[in-house]
Amino acid sequence: MKGKSAVVIGSGIAGLAASIRLAVKGFNVTVFEAGSEPGGKMGEKSILGYRFDTGPSVFTMPHLIDELFELCGKNPRDYFNYSKLDPVFNYFYEDGTVINAAHGAEKFAEEIALKTSEKKETVLDYLAACETKYKLTHKVFLERSLHKPGNYLNYETLNGIVNFRKIQAFKTMNDANHKQLKDPRVVQLFNRYASYNGSNPFHAPATLNVIPFIEIGMGAYFPEGGMYAVISSLFKLAQEQGVEFKFNTMVTGIITANGKATGVRTSETAYSFDVVVSNMDVFNTYQDLIPDAPKPKLTLRQPKSSSVIVFYWGMMKTFPQLGLHNIFFSRSDKEEFNYVFEKNRIFADPTVYLNISSKANAADAPEGCENWFVMVTVPNNSGQDWDRFVRQTKKNVLTKLETFLNTDLKSLIGCEAILDPRRIETETSSAFGAVFGNASNSPYSAFLRHPNFSSKIKNLYFCGGSVHPGPGIPLCLLSAKIATDLVK
Ligand SMILES: Cc1cc2nc3c(=O)[nH]c(=O)nc-3n(C[C@H](O)[C@H](O)[C@H](O)COP(=O)(O)OP(=O)(O)OC[C@H]3O[C@@H](n4cnc5c(N)ncnc54)[C@H](O)[C@@H]3O)c2cc1C
Structure with a gap:
């Protein structure tokens, strides 16, 4: 095999995205997957004529999937389609209130004003503040490595610092929601978004109120054929890019020499690669695959989601x-x-x-x-x-x-x-069965997620929900982008 080679450990959504991006960069890519199918948490199962998506069901920011097809010079619509949801969610309360949450701030606020004591203007102001948070943070916190000093020297970071108060990093979601909203049913509705990354709204920073903006403002979607269609289409794309998949193959160790990752080991044999990307939960990567490597103790000690x-x-x-x-x-x-x-x-x-x-x-x-x-x-x-x-x-x-x-x-x-x-x-292989890696229950959580690279072992990179920028389909896709952009 000619050219440089890369291995991706795991075929979760981030592993698939990383494999495609590395193939586009010209690497010969092999994905080792312990399970029998791609997708990881984003799987599917069929029982007696019923089909279930086993993991994610809320699908946002589909443009991040489209981007992968476009990167390969393909039309995403030839592979998978999706439609915008409206209404997005039906909320049921014990007092009999039912809120049919519509897409878009205006319609959403109207429905809330109709069904609760909250005023439409208050909800609109609240959602506008969520949008501001998103605009101030997404480039700095979601789309780049937080662990490369050079990434702080730009307009977006400066703008974030100037407007730091609006990000509400030192207020909890619940406190911010209570301050802006009066009706307890509406506060509860917005507090629930903390569970999207396995956190506690009574501790998590109000910065996470970007999530309702993503869902209500940017929109939630349904992929034609169900959530697993996203995985099937990415799997197909990866294969077309020449990515080789080895299923039912658990990686048991990352091989290192002279401070560099040089390959992986399975129970059967050892393989050499120029670049190693782990899509395995980072806690377990350190514990099981590189047990002798120096550990980022503070990061690994953080409470799990x-x-x-x-x-x-x-x-x-x-x-x-x-x-x-x-x-x-x-x-x-x-x-x-x-x-x-x-x-x-x-x-x-x-x-x-x-x-x-x-x-x-x-x-x-x-x-x-x-x-x-x-x-x-x-x-x-x-x-x-x-x-x-x-x-x-x-x-x-x-x-x-x-x-x-x-x-x-x-x-x-x-x-x-x-x-x-x-x-x-x-x-x-998710540490402690936590769905979302570390919890985001402190203002510092974003900085204490593991970077997308190892600072101790060259050529070792990380993607997936347990590392920067975090869990959920969109962030996992961004983790793959950040990690592979760092690969020289
Ligand atoms: C029930 C549930 C509901 C969710 N709902 C949503 C939702 O509505 N919206 C949303 O955006 N997100 C949701 N999530 C979160 C989302 O599913 C995850 O953040 C995302 O799928 C994680 O992807 P990942 O790339 O980190 O890899 P994972 O899905 O964790 O997959 C990792 C893969 O690596 C493999 N692997 C691990 N170790 C090894 C090894 N040593 N050798 C070989 N292979 C290995 C595993 O077998 C697995 O296939 C939900 C998750 C769950 C479980």
């Missing part, structure tokens, strides 16, 4: 009152987050997220049926009795949804699969 329990239920009935994305709120988000982050347990009345992709893609469930993805936020795995937690949570979730929907749901579940932190840990 929350995790999730997901019930995948094939429901033998349709529910016209539900949409694609539905939230059934807890009576107290303060107690709920306190249980998850302080008590390491699950609140008996959790906020329940119910995604039904068959609402947008009828083929995902048999006629007259729906595929329910029912998710609650839970602590990461510190050895709790998960069998008991899963049993209790299922009971609590069913009771809650049965009350809201006034239907006996148990008898309608035609098939079931369950995801819990133990499986997330073993199946995707």
